[in-house]
Amino acid sequence: MRVPLITAKKTRTELTSRIPGKVVPRLSTDMLTRLPVSVARPGFAPRSLTAGILHLGCGSFHRAHQALATQHAMNETGDPRWGITAVAINRPTVVDALRAQDHLYTTLLHEDGAARVEVVGSITEAVHAPTDLIGVPQRIADPRVKIVTLTVTASGYCVSPVTGRLEVDCPGVRHDVRFPTRPITPIGMLAQGLELVRRRGSTPPVIISCDNLCANGSTLRRAVIDFALLRDDHLAEWIARHVQFPNSVVDRIVQPTAPTDAAVARNWLGGIEDLAPVSAEPFMTWTIEDFDGERPQWELGGAQFVANVKDYELAKLRLLNGTHMLLAYLGGVAGHRTIAEATADPALAALARQFMLDEQGPTLALSTAELRRTVDDLMRRFRNPAIAQDMTRIGRNGSDKMMPRVVDALRDNIAAGRPTPGATLLIAAWIRWFTASHAPGAVMELIDPREDSLAVLVDADPHRCAQAFLQRTDIFGTLPELENVQRQVGDALAEMTRDGVAAAVRRRLAPQSEGSNG
Numbered sequence: 001m002r003v004p005l006i007t008a009k010k011t012r013t014e015l016t017s018r019i020p021g022k023v024v025p026r027l028s029t030d031m032l033t034r035l036p037v038s039v040a041r042p043g044f045a046p047r048s049l050t051a052g053i054l055h056l057g058c059g060s061f062h063r064a065h066q067a068l069a070t071q072h073a074m075n076e077t078g079d080p081r082w083g084i085t086a087v088a089i090n091r092p093t094v095v096d097a098l099r100a101q102d103h104l105y106t107t108l109l110h111e112d113g114a115a116r117v118e119v120v121g122s123i124t125e126a127v128h129a130p131t132d133l134i135g136v137p138q139r140i141a142d143p144r145v146k147i148v149t150l151t152v153t154a155s156g157y158c159v160s161p162v163t164g165r166l167e168v169d170c171p172g173v174r175h176d177v178r179f180p181t182r183p184i185t186p187i188g189m190l191a192q193g194l195e196l197v198r199r200r201g202s203t204p205p206v207i208i209s210c211d212n213l214c215a216n217g218s219t220l221r222r223a224v225i226d227f228a229l230l231r232d233d234h235l236a237e238w239i240a241r242h243v244q245f246p247n248s249v250v251d252r253i254v255q256p257t258a259p260t261d262a263a264v265a266r267n268w269l270g271g272i273e274d275l276a277p278v279s280a281e282p283f284m285t286w287t288i289e290d291f292d293g294e295r296p297q298w299e300l301g302g303a304q305f306v307a308n309v310k311d312y313e314l315a316k317l318r319l320l321n322g323t324h325m326l327l328a329y330l331g332g333v334a335g336h337r338t339i340a341e342a343t344a345d346p347a348l349a350a351l352a353r354q355f356m357l358d359e360q361g362p363t364l365a366l367s368t369a370e371l372r373r374t375v376d377d378l379m380r381r382f383r384n385p386a387i388a389q390d391m392t393r394i395g396r397n398g399s400d401k402m403m404p405r406v407v408d409a410l411r412d413n414i415a416a417g418r419p420t421p422g423a424t425l426l427i428a429a430w431i432r433w434f435t436a437s438h439a440p441g442a443v444m445e446l447i448d449p450r451e452d453s454l455a456v457l458v459d460a461d462p463h464r465c466a467q468a469f470l471q472r473t474d475i476f477g478t479l480p481e482l483e484n485v486q487r488q489v490g491d492a493l494a495e496m497t498r499d500g501v502a503a504a505v506r507r508r509l510a511p512q513s514e515g516s517n518g
């Protein structure tokens, strides 16, 4: 079904006023017929669905991406077996909101002052893992569940970014090894769910990671098997032999939940209240490796199935996610609050473009024309002012993200003798974040699983500081020409402190990049 574009030129701030004393109806299945005609809705009766999918990580991304694609697939086929049980791993807020509105919610895809507005009905149940009486492993083992999907962020996998192996000392993993029937990590939940399937002797679900990791399916498989090995060799062997973990690459820029979301949604929904709406960009891709077994026809909802996702994955991680980090760390140190704001800064925009074309791009299997087209699209997507991606969110957990998004390409470039001014400046800005985030008026908060052990490496001498950070092989692996990289990062740190971010950026722009921020 084609979703109409609502072109009412309302600005988002105009939409935030509440009407005191007025009773506002809440979104529910009964309200579906009362939505404005411009709002798309499920092409099926949500109550008629059975839950063939279990999703771990019921955040905004899942709801704007896989759940919407699943709705579109079901709209086309009418197959009602692909309802989703959406599991929130930590916080109950979204679960409470969804339960109070028959698990319906709105997606608002914003671009150029217009929006495609659609109420989504593919989630059949929302579960808060810590308080769930049935238990997530039991739900995973439900024979109706054919597919388990995950969006739990890189940190949710408890794997070392360098070795890709399970970090057995991670507190969550230690807990789950001790109490395997009451797991708190996604890895422990999957292992116990699969153990129940194995004992029953039935076919396990296919497990699809939708997180921005290198080889996300293979990484997840390795982590679950590593975990199983801590418990029982037979379980590990059974998982290795019977469970499919296809790799997948997801793409859609989604806005984190904001306090104004409900008011924005109410305006588009003609006065109906939705306390779990999601705002995102219209652009979306989902590339999944072929697997055996029943599944929704996701290709009818915007996905594509391929034999190998490797090239898509490297392009996505290095161009979009790597450049997001560049804009977040440098933009954040320069005082910009959002990616859109940083992209509106001509020097930063020129650096972002140069970084993609001259550093990340040459490490990818893309033709010059494809690379240019992708970079043009990305610059337009980063500039979208309706999607406020704040620096804290994009920059958080940098030590987990550094390797696949930045360091792998840096290493390729060093080997090929190509200069790496963007990558070294990005790393310097990340290091700056460990001191800048404590400064008065800082626009970002430091969130990192290795924060404590990294904060102590901060040194007033920029070169000593760069040396200490880059020696962290758990983040950077073993870099070739390490001393040279340390010197460049140290120089960048010194310049940023002495002359400011703008000067440090400008000095690294090739002459033709100046002024080409588009």
Ligand code: CS2
Pocket (backbone or CB within 6 Å): 212, 250, 251, 252, 253, 254, 320, 321, 324, 325, 393, 394
């Ligand atoms: C972002 C991603 O938070 C981040 O690290 O780079 O969430 C990004 O917005 C998505 O991968 C876009 O597909």
